[in-house]
Amino acid sequence: MLSRLGFAFVLAGFYATFISIRSHPARPPLPSPKNATELFRLAESRGNHTGYLTLNEVDDIYHVFDENNDGNVTEVEFVHGWVGRGLGTNSSAYKMFENADTDHNSVITMLDISRIFTYFDRNYDGHISLIEFIIVWTSLAL
Numbered sequence: 081m082l083s084r085l086g087f088a089f090v091l092a093g094f095y096a097t098f099i100s101i102r103s104h105p106a107r108p109p110l111p112s113p114k115n116a117t118e119l120f121r122l123a124e125s126r127g128n129h130t131g132y133l134t135l136n137e138v139d140d141i142y143h144v145f146d147e148n149n150d151g152n153v154t155e156v157e158f159v160h161g162w163v164g165r166g167l168g169t170n171s172s173a174y175k176m177f178e179n180a181d182t183d184h185n186s187v188i189t190m191l192d193i194s195r196i197f198t199y200f201d202r203n204y205d206g207h208i209s210l211i212e213f214i215i216v217w218t219s220l221a222l
C-alpha cells in the first residue's frame with residue numbers, strides 16, 4: 081500500500097503528464113497552469129487562506145472584475161481585468177470569457193459563477209482545491 085507521501089508523488093506525476101499533454105506547443109497561447117496558480121492565490125488572498133476556494137471567495141474575485149459594480153461582468157470588463165492583472169493575453173481573455181459565460185447572454189453573472197464553481201469542484205465537497213482549479217483551468221483553455 082502506498083504511503084500518503086508516495087500517493088502524493090504519483091498524483092503529482094500524473095498531473096504533470098496531464099498538463100504537459102494539454103499544453104502541446106502546436107496550440108495557441110492560452111492560460112497556463114502558472115496563471116491558474118496566480119489566480120487561485122489572488123482569490124485565496126481575499127478569503128481565509130484555507131488552501132481551498134469556497135463559493136464566497138470565487139464570488140469575491142468575480143466582483144474584482146465587475147469594474148462598474150453593476151453585478152454583471154461584461155466582456156470588456158473581463159478582458160480589461162484579465163490582461164490588466166497579467167493573467168494572459170487578449171486572445172486568452174476572450175476565450176476564457178466565452179467559456180465562463182455559460183448561458184451565452186454576453187455577461188458573466190452569479191448564475192454563471194455558481195455553474196463554474198460546480199464545474200471546478202470535481203469531487204463535490206463544496207471546496208475547490210488548487211489541483212482541481214489547475215486541472216479544470218487547463219481543460220478550459222483547449
Ligand SMILES: [Ca+2]
Nearest residue numbers: 146148150152
Ligand atoms: Ca459590470
Ligand SMILES: [Ca+2]
Nearest residue numbers: 181183185187
Ligand atoms: Ca452569462
